[in-house]
Amino acid sequence: MGNSSFGLSIFFILHPLAFGALISAQYFRKSHREGSKARRNFHRKVTTLSHIIPIRFLAKQSPNLSGQIDRVGIASLQRTLPTMTHKTVLMQSRITALPYRPTGKPVSPQPTVCRLPSTSHVPDGEPSGIIVSMNHIIAVDIGGTHLRAAAYPLSSLEPLQHYRIKTYQGKRTPQQNLLQAIRSVWPPQGSVLGIGVAVPGPVDPYQGWVLSTPNIPEWRNLPLAQWLSEQFQCPAWIENDANLAALGEWRYGAAQGHHDVLYLTISTGIGGGVIIADRLLRGAHGMAAELGHVTVWPEGPLCSCGLPGHLEAIASGPAIVRYVREQMSGGVSSSLAKAPLLSADQVAQAARQGDVLASQAFQRAGKYLGIALASFLHIFDPSIVVLGGGVSQSGDLLFQPMKEQLRQSVFHPRYLERLQIVTASLGDSAGLMGARALVEDQLHLQKNRPDP
Numbered sequence: 023m024g025n026s027s028f029g030l031s032i033f034f035i036l037h038p039l040a041f042g043a044l045i046s047a048q049y050f051r052k053s054h055r056e057g058s059k060a061r062r063n064f065h066r067k068v069t070t071l072s073h074i075i076p077i078r079f080l081a082k083q084s085p086n087l088s089g090q091i092d093r094v095g096i097a098s099l100q101r102t103l104p105t106m107t108h109k110t111v112l113m114q115s116r117i118t119a120l121p122y123r124p125t126g127k128p129v130s131p132q133p134t135v136c137r138l139p140s141t142s143h144v145p146d147g148e149p150s151g152i153i154v155s156m157n158h159i160i161a162v163d164i165g166g167t168h169l170r171a172a173a174y175p176l177s178s179l180e181p182l183q184h185y186r187i188k189t190y191q192g193k194r195t196p197q198q199n200l201l202q203a204i205r206s207v208w209p210p211q212g213s214v215l216g217i218g219v220a221v222p223g224p225v226d227p228y229q230g231w232v233l234s235t236p237n238i239p240e241w242r243n244l245p246l247a248q249w250l251s252e253q254f255q256c257p258a259w260i261e262n263d264a265n266l267a268a269l270g271e272w273r274y275g276a277a278q279g280h281h282d283v284l285y286l287t288i289s290t291g292i293g294g295g296v297i298i299a300d301r302l303l304r305g306a307h308g309m310a311a312e313l314g315h316v317t318v319w320p321e322g323p324l325c326s327c328g329l330p331g332h333l334e335a336i337a338s339g340p341a342i343v344r345y346v347r348e349q350m351s352g353g354v355s356s357s358l359a360k361a362p363l364l365s366a367d368q369v370a371q372a373a374r375q376g377d378v379l380a381s382q383a384f385q386r387a388g389k390y391l392g393i394a395l396a397s398f399l400h401i402f403d404p405s406i407v408v409l410g411g412g413v414s415q416s417g418d419l420l421f422q423p424m425k426e427q428l429r430q431s432v433f434h435p436r437y438l439e440r441l442q443i444v445t446a447s448l449g450d451s452a453g454l455m456g457a458r459a460l461v462e463d464q465l466h467l468q469k470n471r472p473d474p
């Protein structure tokens with residue numbers, strides 16, 4: 023045994039944290055050598071390992087962490103140990119039982135550097151070093167029909183690369199198309215610090231699971247963040263797309279400078295996101311701010327979720343169209359009777375040209391939006407309401423009746439003092455910018471963010 027080995031042994035005896043890390047590194051190396059069967063064994067061993075080395079004990083070893091430890095916290099602990107490489111990102115992604123809620127105390131902002139694996143091969147060796155100006159965040163927005171990915175340099179709000187692909191393009195699965203989208207924007211130079219994904223539908227952002235998505239039925243209870251971490255050897259986080267649009271508009275768009283923000287997107291559905299005291303509201307299950315699924319009319323029409331009288335069932339684009347169709351089939355005349363395919367945009371155009379039924383459709387949608395918005399003010403008391411989504415483009419057709427109803431429905435006029443009601447400014451980039459902001463938050467990089 024040489025001097026250096028002897029010194030290492032002493033170090034490991036004296037430092038239980040380092041000892042634990044060496045065990046896990048050895049497990050990983052062994053599993054890597056012996057292939058996929060050993061990887062499965064490794065998974066089990068890591069699960070066991072998390073019991074052998076109490077995580078709370080590890081947390082106590084670090085002055086940067088208190089009580090609860092998260093993924094970034096593990097990465098932070100691992101960075102104190104030269105024996106651990108970026109491969110340990112894979113290990114930390116496998117410890118799925120650990121929630122990664124922010125602890126409140128910032129972790130040292132020295133994120134792991136990821137590299138694009140050319141195949142399924144896991145690259146060996148240490149990263150060659152971090153050059154801050156060449157660091158990137160990869161943001162993904164999983165939309166209704168398309169996937170979009172963008173690589174943002176940390177120093178710029180303009181994406182270096184941008185890629186758009188149909189969710190079901192070719193014979194590939196949505197997951198394969200997602201991989202292709204991320205690979206396509208992976209920066210040829212520099213490094214990637216993390217991947218953020220905006221997902222339509224409910225997710226568990228703490229565990230990184232997609233619970234369900236309306237347009238990708240096979241994605242049910244899918245551990246998407248863990249899977250992406252394994253595919254790219256890179257930390258990955260997911261979040262509901264409306265929550266991320268709220269985060270994006272707050273940090274980079276129409277709601278900058280506000281501390282309490284309510285974001286509502288009105289398009290084929292109605293989604294929401296809320297910033298409270300400079301933090302995105304997530305809730306106990308990560309499912310907070312589903313503002314389209316509040317009941318505004320218990321006897322009202324069925325929502326896409328199957329329940330009656332939700333705001334989305336009355337004020338979304340399809341709901342406006344449905345109302346016009348129902349009225350026309352009941353004998354009400356309208357210039358829209360000749361339109362074979364009807365959209366909310368067409369209804370808006372007809373309303374502007376004086377069509378009475380089309381105007382009534384927007385009056386009705388605006389009224390219920392106002393009822394819901396008053397309740398949102400009572401609950402969240404924001405200083406700004408940001409309205410996004412395609413139907414918001416109809417402007418005063420919708421906003422006028424909404425504001426009128428809002429004034430009638432708030433129980434105290436104080437809620438409306440200095441309240442700003444504005445349209446979103448990031449357009450269809452809100453989800454991508456929010457996904458970028460999500461990674462910044464998880465890696466505690468927002469202090470270094472570029473000015474918009």
Ligand SMILES: [Zn+2]
Pocket residue numbers: 314315325326327328329332334
């Ligand atoms: Zn609903």
